[in-house]
Amino acid sequence: MSMYNYVNSNMDRENEQHVYINEESNSHNIRTGRQISTTHQTPGSSVGDSVRIRNYRAATVCSVLLCVVLLTALIVLGTNYTQEIHQLQSDNTNLINERDALLLKNNDLIKVHFKKYNGWIYGHSSFYYISKEKKSWNESRSYCMERGADLIIINNKEEHDFVQKNIVNDCSSFWIGLTDIDEEGSWKWVDGSTPTFWFWWTNEPNGQRGENCVQYYISNWADYPCDDAHLWICEKNMFM
Template sequence: MDSEDRIEKAVDIYISAEAVRDMKHKDKKDFDATITEAPKHRDNSTGIKGTDGVKTRSSTAAVVCLLLVCVLLLTAVIVLCVHIHTKTTNYTQERQQLLINMTNLTEERDQLLIQNKNLTNERKLLIFQTDNLMNESNRWKSEKKELQVYFANGWKYFESSLYYFSSDTKNWNDSRISCKKKKADLIILNNKEEQNFVKNITGNSEFWIGLTYMEDGTWKWVDGSNMTTGLWESSQPNSPEKEKCALNHSPGCADFPCNDPFKWICEKSFF
């Protein structure tokens, strides 16, 4: 080929190469644009979504996650409520049990206070009784010494009274004076037991007793009390107008003239 032809061929080849290159470049842009814009349109034949489908799937996933979180939160709240209710119930039961225990303890305390008060009163009573016993013991010791003195001087003891039986004789008035000097008085026979006590000591002997006939026609003891029946001998008193004083005469009492000399019995209360 000549040089001119070669130049034209070279130009044509260059132009053809530029065209192919431009077409490829254009095709690539169109393809990229197609790929970029394809998700925006739905392919009815395949059912595949584009960007809307991706967004929908993302929204669905978020909703599902939110629902799961809500379910978890609700479950946690329910569990917490059940736990709190159980604890509250237990606390209520424990509180009621504590109240019952407190009531029982209060009752026991009150009972102990009552028992303590009773024991205190019993202790005071025992102390009082002990003091009395000590006083009685001390008094008895003192009285025992005193009795020993009386016994040494011829006195006899019977039912809380001391009795002195004289060995000499005097009339009724002088006999009473002798008893007064001993801080006593002529004996008063109150009952059969006392009369029997005197008889066991005097036997058949006669002793003046503290009984006289009064102008009003009654027999009275030296303390002013009236003579009771049952102490006289049978047929006694037989002449009270002349025999106005009484003797302890076996087996009972008898009236005698007050100026006759007889032994006498003095009596004094020991307690």
């Protein structure tokens, strides 16, 4: 046998032994239930997936907890805000009630003071004063203005009736705050307003340029010369 044939023979025997060993190993794995995986896996890939899953779960839990905290904070703030609003409304209501009570008390004191000490009569949110002496229209007005008032302005029928029932109690005549002294026939109250109600006697006014001031006489009006001497009625509005 040549050397070449001898080497080949030995290599064939080694290959046969190696195949025999592999067959025995496979047979042993099959008997013991162990499966030979032929799938190629990249080292560390399963570890990376696990880490990403844990990170995702942690981030989800943190987001949920953050939402819960924010929702709780909003509820607490909303509750406190509502309570503060209710408290402010209650305080405001109490202040308004106290203000109204003080205003009422103040008005009552003013009424008592004027009525008791100065002879003023209260009604229709105004104080009225009837003179006990006679003066001209201009002098009468000056008297009223020195006391923070003016000659009476009768704005409506209700006030007209009030004056008739509570102030004028005889057949005397009284100056009121109506005149056309600035322009003939253009009657104005002392505050510059135009009357919306008229209570002239029949055929009044009839004095033309000679009678430019108005007096109240038995529930109606008549124009007279402003220099005539008559009683007068002052009026002081509560808000003047």
